[in-house]
Amino acid sequence: MSGERIFRVARGGAGETARYQExxxxxxxxxxxxxxLLHIHRYLDRTLAFxxxxxxxxxxxxxxxxxxxxxxxxxTRLSAVPGRTVIVEPLRHLPLIQDLMVDFExxxxxxxxxxxxFVPARAPRESGQAPDExxxxxxxxxxxxxxxxxxxxxxxxxxxxSSAICYSACxxxxxxxxxxxxxxxxxxxxxxxxxxGGAREERLDLLNGERGCWRCHTHTTCxxxxxxxxxxxxxxxxxxxxxxxxxxxxxVGVYRPAASESSRT
Amino acid sequence: MHESLTTDILIxxxxxxxxCAALHAKRRGGPAxxxxxxxxxxxAKSGCTRMVQGGYNAVLNPRDxxxxxxxDTIKGGAFLNDQxxxxxxxSRAPRMIAEMETRYGCFFDRNPxxxxxxxxxxxxxxxxxxxxxxxxxxxxxxxxxxxxxGQDIRVLEDHRAVRLLRDRSGQRVxxxxxxxxxxxxxxxxxxxxxxxxxxxxxxxxxxxxxxREKSMDGIAMAYEAGAVLMDMEMxxxxxxxxxxxxxxxxxxxxxxxxxxxxxxxxxxxGERFMxxxxxxxxxxxxxDVVTRACYLEIMEGRGTPAGGVWLxxxxxxxxxxxxxxxxxxxxxxxxxxxxxxxxxxxSPAAHFIMGGVRIDERCRTSVEGLYAAGEDASGVQxxxxxxxxxxxxxxxxxxxxxxxxxxxxxxRAPAASEEGEVRRAIEEVTAPLGRDTGEDAxxxxxRLRAMMWEKAGVVREAHALEEAIAELQDLEARAxxxxxxxxxxxxxxxxxxxxxRSLVVTSALVARSALARTESRASHYRADYPVQDDRxxxxxxxxxxxxxxxxxxxGPVVATRPVRITRLRPDQVPAGAEWPGVPVTHDE
Numbered sequence: 001m002s003g004e005r006i007f008r009v010a011r012g013g014a015g016e017t018a019r020y021q022e023x024x025x026x027x028x029x030x031x032x033x034x035x036x037l038l039h040i041h042r043y044l045d046r047t048l049a050f051x052x053x054x055x056x057x058x059x060x061x062x063x064x065x066x067x068x069x070x071x072x073x074x075x076t077r078l079s080a081v082p083g084r085t086v087i088v089e090p091l092r093h094l095p096l097i098q099d100l101m102v103d104f105e106x107x108x109x110x111x112x113x114x115x116x117x118f119v120p121a122r123a124p125r126e127s128g129q130a131p132d133e134x135x136x137x138x139x140x141x142x143x144x145x146x147x148x149x150x151x152x153x154x155x156x157x158x159x160x161x162s163s164a165i166c167y168s169a170c171x172x173x174x175x176x177x178x179x180x181x182x183x184x185x186x187x188x189x190x191x192x193x194x195x196x197g198g199a200r201e202e203r204l205d206l207l208n209g210e211r212g213c214w215r216c217h218t219h220t221t222c223x224x225x226x227x228x229x230x231x232x233x234x235x236x237x238x239x240x241x242x243x244x245x246x247x248x249x250x251x252v253g254v255y256r257p258a259a260s261e262s263s264r265t
Numbered sequence: 266m267h268e269s270l271t272t273d274i275l276i277x278x279x280x281x282x283x284x285c286a287a288l289h290a291k292r293r294g295g296p297a298x299x300x301x302x303x304x305x306x307x308x309a310k311s312g313c314t315r316m317v318q319g320g321y322n323a324v325l326n327p328r329d330x331x332x333x334x335x336x337d338t339i340k341g342g343a344f345l346n347d348q349x350x351x352x353x354x355x356s357r358a359p360r361m362i363a364e365m366e367t368r369y370g371c372f373f374d375r376n377p378x379x380x381x382x383x384x385x386x387x388x389x390x391x392x393x394x395x396x397x398x399x400x401x402x403x404x405x406x407x408x409x410x411x412x413x414x415g416q417d418i419r420v421l422e423d424h425r426a427v428r429l430l431r432d433r434s435g436q437r438v439x440x441x442x443x444x445x446x447x448x449x450x451x452x453x454x455x456x457x458x459x460x461x462x463x464x465x466x467x468x469x470x471x472x473x474x475x476x477r478e479k480s481m482d483g484i485a486m487a488y489e490a491g492a493v494l495m496d497m498e499m500x501x502x503x504x505x506x507x508x509x510x511x512x513x514x515x516x517x518x519x520x521x522x523x524x525x526x527x528x529x530x531x532x533x534x535g536e537r538f539m540x541x542x543x544x545x546x547x548x549x550x551x552x553d554v555v556t557r558a559c560y561l562e563i564m565e566g567r568g569t570p571a572g573g574v575w576l577x578x579x580x581x582x583x584x585x586x587x588x589x590x591x592x593x594x595x596x597x598x599x600x601x602x603x604x605x606x607x608x609x610x611x612s613p614a615a616h617f618i619m620g621g622v623r624i625d626e627r628c629r630t631s632v633e634g635l636y637a638a639g640e641d642a643s644g645v646q647x648x649x650x651x652x653x654x655x656x657x658x659x660x661x662x663x664x665x666x667x668x669x670x671x672x673x674x675x676x677r678a679p680a681a682s683e684e685g686e687v688r689r690a691i692e693e694v695t696a697p698l699g700r701d702t703g704e705d706a707x708x709x710x711x712r713l714r715a716m717m718w719e720k721a722g723v724v725r726e727a728h729a730l731e732e733a734i735a736e737l738q739d740l741e742a743r744a745x746x747x748x749x750x751x752x753x754x755x756x757x758x759x760x761x762x763x764x765x766r767s768l769v770v771t772s773a774l775v776a777r778s779a780l781a782r783t784e785s786r787a788s789h790y791r792a793d794y795p796v797q798d799d800r801x802x803x804x805x806x807x808x809x810x811x812x813x814x815x816x817x818x819x820g821p822v823v824a825t826r827p828v829r830i831t832r833l834r835p836d837q838v839p840a841g842a843e844w845p846g847v848p849v850t851h852d853e
Contacts, residue, residue, distance in 0.1 A: 118370025
């Protein structure tokens, strides 16, 4: 089914009101929104700005809104977009640089809040100074069976490509920009579940705080739109359960902080 | 005219090598050491480590051995590897895997007993490829990025380096000129040492797999700065880039693990053609062998109408393929086919360059103050890289470079760059923005890609290479007459033009080196010299900038140098698939 589509593309820079410019884009049956943008850039308008790198659903750079819904441009086939007109707009909640190109800083600022860097439960040994010793021999990788409970949780919730699609789609972020958002809390769940890692309590305190999970209204938009099929809503619900259990145990005075969720029995 | 910043260590790039270098430099150098990472996109999102699918080769199983990994790497590289660098790769990879698991929190797939799972990849005598599903690069880059966020490391996103800056003597690299791609402004970054970790990315071919922003910038800049480059003729073509005509997805790779797991290749006649090229290994043969086989089938008229061959894994079972290769299944479905239930059209695609900047065992280049690691460097992989050895190289040598840099900058005074060099570079780089008329960057890029595919691609010969060299001089001149539309801010066409420039220069280095090597070896196949010639050619082809610069006349200077064969000689290896005395095993 080859034909022609009308791309209505939001144009403009920071602080400007978007104006919509229309372009006619040929449609092949295997062509994506990214291919459409590249067609516009090459043949119709060299000044259009947008982001893309890997073009294969790995880098999470080409997120935008297609007819009001967050998508990766590279994985959205035009044949799957209904209607003749394709409205293309930048992701929300992120400062606009130009046209469809945004600054990911607020997304990564929220990400940084959950202390995304892995903290080993037991610090690896430090050793000598000679360059030959540079890649030190830390402890061996932990033995964790593929069907271990922590693995089940982590497998379901990682493989996030930090596309900020959930962050853009989240209605809570719209009204409360300080909300950490779905991706950062999903990362936090993986970290607090990982028996190899530490810093569990401080992450839990943060998730329990002003910017944390209790603000989530379970709209499930994030889970519907995640380009990698992850389920941030379920992750946030799991964080809530962990926190409830923690407060109950604290209340009755039997709470024992553990390195990770899964090392608790 | 420009802004300035000063840092102890400047790292160019944002993939595995760059981030491992930053983390190691910071750990080794401590709080006082300033580390700056400048990346041509978003941190950890650009670059090719991100795109790693199958995984990471490292010896973990006691039944495997470093010697075997080493021998596989050297055999795969057809004895063109620098053997000391290759030994560093295999001997440090296991510790790097441990580091990534225990320090950065990577979580690779496990065996039922909880140990790390390793799968079969081409050209290997043991199943040693560590992975996270079939999208391993995401796990590695997300976790390295998280680790970097936890450190005091300065990150300049959307900053691409356009020129290495030298001091007044012209002999030492003392920084780089960076272009802020958002604002269209320039920054002079002055550093005590500069690491090239931009990755290669041979996207100068009609069909290529790397991330689309890749354009051999690091190698091009090193060449301009006078560094010696090596083995530039060794471009790897992956056998199975997906064929999706009319889409940017064209050329994205269907990972080697599919063939490792039993995926088969058929030509348009339905013949399992690998039987004719490598009866012992079939589809599990080395990349260069499988690529050449696919290419010849297509060129000899046994390919599909769209110019591909068929990759078929459907006999392995829908459930198995969906479970083992979810990312590949997703990718093929996005392109309108389905790896789990049917055959997928694939073609060779330019994938990786084994050649690059010559380094020593401390990642030092031939120019003082300039270091290189990962795909920008050369020597580790020889004439052909085994699948799974690429991310190992990036991380092992990135980490090494970080440690070395932190030590080497101690007591080294920063040098001022020559102010005229900065001014000239800015004038040159901004020139296309001011033109009223000029050449079209897209058209030149198309021309370059078609020409390189045809004349300096999978199969080469002297006459075609000479034509390529002449045409590249023409393209070089035309590239300098390109008009770029619009303003400097967030200008994709300007970036495309800068990519074109890097690709034209490096294409010329590929073609000239390919012409110099009058034999066939690994990824370099000469139709007019079809035989591997160990008597004359256990040598590297080296190339560097001539006194006058430019690609024409007495531009690049070519020389050769013997390979360091310090650990394993060609006569110690039999021709067959198996390593002497070691049965080929494939653990389940």
